[in-house]
Amino acid sequence: MRFALVALVLGLALLASSPRARAAAPAAPAPHVRLAITEFLVDGGGSPALAKQLEEGFVAGLERGGLQVLAGAEMTKRFEPHPELQHCDASACFKAAGQLLDVKYLVNVKVDVAGNTYKTIARVFSTEGTAPAALPVATKQKTCDVCTVDEARETLVRLADMLRPNLEEAPPPPPPPVARTVPSPSVAGPVVAALAGAVAVATGLAVWSSNGTCTGISCGENRTRTAVGGVLVGAGAAFAVMGTYVTVVRMRGSEPVTGVSLAFNF
DSSP states (O other), rough: HHHHHHHHHHHHHHOOOOOOHHTTTOOOOOOEEEEEEEEEEEEEEEOOHHHHHHHHHHHHHTTTOOEOOOOOOHHHHTTTTTTGTTEEEEEHHHHHHHHHHHHHHEEEEEEEEETTTEEEEEEEEEEESSTTTTOOOOEEEEESOOOOOOHHHHHHHHHHHHHHHHOOOOOOOOOOOOOOHHHHOOSSHHHHHHHHHHHHHHHHHHTTTTTTOTTHHHHHHHHHHHHHHHHHHHHHHHHHHHHHHHHHHTTTTTOOOOOOOOOOOO
């Protein structure tokens, strides 16, 4: 039985190190798209608390879609040595701000408040690529007529939902075609055969060694157990040798084995 356990451990180790097992490992998750809201204005009335609620709703709508929004405190800290970039609308300023903040997009939002009506427009600017950064890559707007503050905040959440498709990463281009190679044959089948043979050998030896002495009626039973044990040992050895041979051949990268012929004489 010790031999069978050792063979089982070796077989599992071979299966775990096979190319098929390594290919099943999950891929690393893609990084989130980073952006910064460089401007969020509320015109026409309202308190700083109202502006904060509306901006929080807009940020929540972006983040629930998997986007990473740079925190306002961090953005202010990075702009401190370069205040000229905060209120500059030129393409060079947008690109420089993108590098400074380490973000792919800059977003500007303006909310016009007239009584209980909120009209919001959001513009997205890309900090990468050869196109002029001062031209928005997306512009979305949404209006909430006769709304409460909570309804206006929900309008900002839906506006962020509308912008998300323009802020998500485009899928990578397909890889170039490569020459097809013949995959290396799997060693799982031969390993299983070798393990089954090892178990059969161990079982046969156990049956064969349990005969004891032959007295009277027990002689027939002992002969039966001896025959069964011999068959198990012989068949197990055949499977073990065949499985081990095919496994070694395939692990060396040789041509696949199409057949193995074994003969036993008793």
